Amino acid sequence: MLKDAVTTAIQAIAGGTLVVAFALLGEVIRPKRLAGLFSAAPSIAIAGLAVTVVAAGALPASRTAFTMMLGAAGFVAFSATVRLLLRPLHAVLASMVGCLVWIVVAVGGYLLAFG
């Protein structure tokens, strides 16, 4: 229980820090389209996989990375959806619709593969 809490806290701090680091990198780089790459940098993934390796070992981390591919497919669908809806709906609403699309693709893909 304590180990799980410590693992979660370390993953949260590492994930948040890496997100800020990649966001700052995105602010520094121009053109904007190139900077946008860093909005989809593997910040949370690096933190999550590193903590999983330390806490549980390489094989569980490998299983985590496998399903991350489905999450990445959802991320592509999210970004493409937001690209289409950003002008008519603005960022907040377009992102909410994008999150629904992410859930459909990522969770739907998981259920199809493992359900």
Add this chain to the structure above:
Amino acid sequence: MTSRTASRQAAQRRPTRRPLVEFSFDNAKKVPRRDLYIRFAFGAGISTAASVIAILLGFQVGGLLLAFPAILPATLTLIEQEESEVKAVEDDVGSVLGATSLAAFAALAWWLLRIAGPAVALPVACVGWLVSSLLLYAGLRAVFGEGRR
């Protein structure tokens, strides 16, 4: 018209070739602290959710959240409010490429964690993400131009 004037006019008509990448470190200093706190909160929140789900439902389910678009909604909203909608669209186009490369990152990590161990797998996966992203960006730039700065 003298030849010097003609060559000057020709040079003015020629489009100026901008560098592929520009770094402006002053931009990082201008980012409001509030924006950084928001991004940290999003990143920490999604990381916490991924960890808790992995503990409760298993590593495979937790893996899905490692590719959740954690900061993109906040980033796009901030760009739209503080810069412009056009720049938000440009940022999102880049994120499509980054997200595609995220799948390459995950595939490399999955494969190499099994056969080579974490010390090799994670750095190689990161390099794979960067190389894949830059290749996709170069391809997009070659076909559609560089987009807005």
